[in-house]
């Protein structure tokens with residue numbers, strides 16, 4: 001893992017020395033838009049026109065931010081309109097790289113070996129992190145946008161001449177509420193797990209840890225009363241943005257990022273929402289692994305246990321080294337508390353959440369309010 005500085009690759013971890021041990025996500029820099037006819041995007045943002053075959057998406061299947069863009073591309077039926085590369089699952093000292101290992105799709109647009117070379121093609125003196133997802137313009141040889149929150153809006157609205165317009169993940173009547181929920185979920189959950197995982201002091205870890213579980217508690221209450229995060233007929237962007245973190249939570253964030261007060265499996269309504277309300281969840285809950293193989297994703301099509309076994313074996317020393325470093329710095333995991341294990345609820349931890357019981361099919365009680373948070 002590293003970054004580019006004036007166009008030169010440097011193999012460096014996140015620097016938390018200047019931030020009191022807190023992980024601070026840097027803002028992404030390529031922020032242009034795609035509109036149906038090339039007219040400016042939101043807030044007059046420079047835009048290029050939607051065209052079939054002109055744009056390419058670079059993703060990692062491990063990445064929750066990239067996962068949102070894959071889901072939206074699939075929901076909008078844009079697979080044949082926007083081509084795709086998937087980086088190798090292993091991020092090493094050269095950052096994301098391309099390979100022909102199972103699950104990866106090489107860079108057949110630019111023929112690069114490393115993702116940072118794609119960034120350099122767009123901007124030879126680029127300084128910053130080299131992240132996925134990246135939306136590439138094959139005509140102008142540049143990155144249109146590398147901010148997942150914006151790429152999903154572009155895919156939802158920019159390609160109306162090619163997309164399935166029956167699907168709209170940001171329906172106008174719910175947009176304000178979607179934006180409000182996104183801000184809360186981004187700060188405390190999507191980015192919250194990273195703030196826990198990449199903190200290098202105890203205090204910097206404990207604060208987002210508390211906010212994460214307070215927010216999950218609040219989402220549990222809300223999802224006990226309604227099917228989706230906003231009272232819509234179908235899942236919206238707010239649901240998909242939460243989903244890509246939920247599906248990785250028990251498998252990855254609970255242990256690896258020490259987000260270990262509760263698992264998603266300990267939240268009956270969130271768990272049911274993840275499993276039932278969203279089609280991809282039907283494939284089980286071994287998180288990252290299945291998420292990558294669900295029907296909303298491009299590939300791989302087949303179960304490939306060997307690939308995952310190899311990836312885990314390869315990752316183990318890194319995880320161990322990381323845990324060792326944490327111990328050296330004197331960090332200890334927050335209290336592990338499993339309410340579901342400590343005292344089983346009257347109808348058991350796997351109980352059907354209230355709104356899914358037969359008796360609750362009549363109009364649901366209004367969902368509890370979600371407090372506002374500053375936009376990311």
Ligand SMILES: N[C@@H](CCC(=O)N[C@@H](CS)C(=O)NCC(=O)O)C(=O)O
Nearest residue numbers: 063065129130131132133146147148
């Ligand atoms: N703000 C970006 C964040 C994307 C991001 O952090 N992606 C991670 C993978 S999950 C990445 O590529 N990290 C590489 C790095 O930070 O060096 C977005 O949402 O698109």
